[in-house]
Amino acid sequence: MENLSVSDAQQCVLDSVSVLGVEPVKLEQCLGRVLAEKVYANRDLPPYDVSAMDGYAVNSADLVNIPASLEIIEDIKAGDMPSRTVLAGLSARIMTGAPVPKGADAVIRVEYTQPLDENKVQMNVAVKPGNDIRMRGEGMRNGEVVLNAGTAITPGVVGVLASLKKAQVQVYHRPRVAILSTGNELEDIDDPVDPDKIPNSNSYALMAQLQELGIEPALLGIARDDPAELEEYLLRGLRFDVLLVSGGTSVGVHDYVRPIIESLGVQMKFWRVAMKPGHPLAFGITKDTFVFGLPGNPVSSMVCFEEFVAPAVRRMMGNTSLYRRTLTARVTHDIKHQSGRTEFVRVTLDVHEGSYLATATGAQGSGMLLSMARADGLMVVPAASTGLSAGEQVTVQLLGGSFFQDVPGF
């Protein structure tokens, strides 16, 4: 099978997955989820004209000639209902968020006034009608659609939902994800240190990448290079919505992994992607499960997760922004590149005169997990490139946090 380009492989993955079902969650637990219902305003907000400032509610016509002296007829705090009408020559002391009384058409901030006595105040500026008033329904109008299904739930959305008194909302399910590591060379975190073994770091890095997406994966452990054991572990993993198999995708390993995986009903879509790191990346599907065969090298594994698994999982959760946010930077040094494969170079970002500068985090060997730990982003060297020169403009995907955009950006 020939190597797929990164974007063809991304497309193949995304064409295969679809949005999961819907479940109710409490407002306290919905951050980071995606709304699965239309939400309507249940009242006007604010419910009446309110003062945007501390000051005095007045008739703007009274202030044509300033300074103007007005009588104070009432004190209105937030939560009070005004009892009197502000006729010509009168005013009411009013606080931020309090209802504007009948008759008044503007608010003068306290700092533009001067108290004369207990019941009289001098206005030192003229204002237009509507000054410093938040009008009824300015925030939302009763009955209007305020939030659509598909909205990613950010803190601002949580605030809006609270203002609509939605103590519970419908959101899309998160996929159940399992992580399986394979290989006789691996030593798990609880095993004693054997100097001839390789620590199993991939399961935990992948776990943390999923946690960053709001998913608590199941760690299935390490399957040894034994067909019966591998089959048993794979069967366990196929009970999940997504199965990540770490290792076991290199050419030699295919010899026996591939027949087992296919005998379990997994229809393989591809085994190879033209990228670096991450070359041996496999993807297959069953009726219920999406299976990713991730490279055993720690960095390759993490990069393949970002480029393929994260977009798939985010689509399943109802997100439309699937890809890491990109920005434009200038590379600070030459980058050698053989055309034919898209390369993802771990970089740190610095700002110089308002522009981002991207610098590779030292050696880029795919075993260099530390370089991934230190990276701010992944610089994308296009497959067609024959190398980059210092100062050239490049696209960098930002790593860290839940920061995604609608388009790949490269």
Added chain:
Amino acid sequence: MENLSVSDAQQCVLDSVSVLGVEPVKLEQCLGRVLAEKVYANRDLPPYDVSAMDGYAVNSADLVNIPASLEIIEDIKAGDMPSRTVLAGLSARIMTGAPVPKGADAVIRVEYTQPLDENKVQMNVAVKPGNDIRMRGEGMRNGEVVLNAGTAITPGVVGVLASLKKAQVQVYHRPRVAILSTGNELEDIDDPVDPDKIPNSNSYALMAQLQELGIEPALLGIARDDPAELEEYLLRGLRFDVLLVSGGTSVGVHDYVRPIIESLGVQMKFWRVAMKPGHPLAFGITKDTFVFGLPGNPVSSMVCFEEFVAPAVRRMMGNTSLYRRTLTARVTHDIKHQSGRTEFVRVTLDVHEGSYLATATGAQGSGMLLSMARADGLMVVPAASTGLSAGEQVTVQLLGGSFFQDVPGF
């Protein structure tokens, strides 16, 4: 008291707070925390020279004249220990991650070879010594400091910690944070809808902003405008590391909130910041608690959180990157601005020819929580600006996720 500039107020807050104590957490729960210990490599990684590819371990000197035919003496899989030495004219079949046998100084990828018979293979390329070998200790060297205290724990760092077999790590505490809303006009989420009341959205938006930082706050509820009730609620809040008081900071409210708060031993540092939205922002300290008085307007509250509370809380948790990451964009329309206050304009970001374009999310009234829900970032209009013209370069703070940098960027 005069209005502080945003950066003076940020400095005042950050000078007051310091890093909290240390606690152990499991590897599965450390994402997003900050490492509070130095971590050393406990072995060389890889522990021996390993093949970076599937192919053949060879003596590079044998390939000076290609094609060259070599005898295959052994199969080495990852996890195997080689039993034989690869002398001149010999080779070993080797898989990715498997130890390079004695004698061999290079690996030839399988795609550059051609099987001749069961025990013979033809090499079609010449390579240099070291080709496709990951050298012992290339990833990390036994005894070296791999991670320093103060490292933010990202998925890459989790991977490194796993490779060091750290099932548990020392991290800085998260602050215990309480949220108190104040105001007679407020109606809580479980109350029946009263058309004359204002829903309490601020507590929930602040809760979600804290959740985004990895903190589960305590919601203390709504204190009414009654000195005894307010004192009781404030006392409850002062048992936490950080107390956010929503509302109650406007000029008129000071009249009675300020004496209560000061009588409880809170030393107020400032009451006003020259910013929009967010003008009435207060900050005070006791021996054990940092108190933020946040504006009652929902957007002002959220913006003040981002600019002041988030950096303070992140410093307490041991982070050095305290501020939302910024990028440079071009504004797509004119922006009116009266000099004197730093303005934070909610914007959406689009990409056009590799540059970011920033567009205000409609009306910017501070009650417009929806505009905050829709924003990708906050465009910073400097206090000295007298307005911006379409096409001008601006700084935008990225909202969303845990995406922070070391410097304010504006």
